[in-house]
Amino acid sequence: MEKRERGILLEAEKFKENKGVKKEKMGEEAKGEFEPKIIGFTCNWCTYAGADLAGTSRKKYPPNVRLIRLMCSGRLDPMFVLKVLLNGADAVFIGGCHPGECHYIKGNFYARRRIAAIRTILKQFGLDNRVRAEWCSASEGDKFARIMKEMAEDIKKLGPNPMRGKIL
Numbered sequence: 001m002e003k004r005e006r007g008i009l010l011e012a013e014k015f016k017e018n019k020g021v022k023k024e025k026m027g028e029e030a031k032g033e034f035e036p037k038i039i040g041f042t043c044n045w046c047t048y049a050g051a052d053l054a055g056t057s058r059k060k061y062p063p064n065v066r067l068i069r070l071m072c073s074g075r076l077d078p079m080f081v082l083k084v085l086l087n088g089a090d091a092v093f094i095g096g097c098h099p100g101e102c103h104y105i106k107g108n109f110y111a112r113r114r115i116a117a118i119r120t121i122l123k124q125f126g127l128d129n130r131v132r133a134e135w136c137s138a139s140e141g142d143k144f145a146r147i148m149k150e151m152a153e154d155i156k157k158l159g160p161n162p163m164r165g166k167i168l
């Protein structure tokens with residue numbers, strides 16, 4: 001297993017155990033309100049930078065998302081998404097450069113195909129509506145914040161991931 005993959009799995013494991021998420025227990029979840037856990041796989045050059053811009057411009061968005069930076073959305077391995085969902089995340093966000101703007105030319109086209117394949121697999125478990133992919137550039141901090149707000153609301157309506165803890 002590659003070092004990077006190990007890191008991602010470790011991150012998912014940490015997320016599962018809620019390590020390092022100190023506030024959550026004292027916050028909304030303690031009051032019985034469902035707070036979705038969203039893992040985001042974002043391209044270093046666009047969406048990750050867009051998230052950074054949202055932060056530095058003080059755009060508000062829910063703290064439900066934990067971002068994992070990939071050098072390109074084309075690096076997304078379908079197993080990352082499956083493992084993250086099976087390890088207890090409620091949803092997965094995938095962000096990459098706009099079509100035609102990938103720094104590695106075709107990475108986001110590969111990602112698009114993989115996401116379609118992932119959805120087909122997840123549909124069998126009824127989880128396909130828990131994966132959202134968006135193209136978001138480094139200058140679209142507003143868009144990133146809006147997507148995160150929408151996604152958190154959508155997943156709250158769906159409720160917790162029904163597969164959590166059932167397989168692994």
Ligand code: FES
Nearest residue numbers: 043072102103107
């Ligand atoms: S570099 Fe951003 S999607 Fe490829």
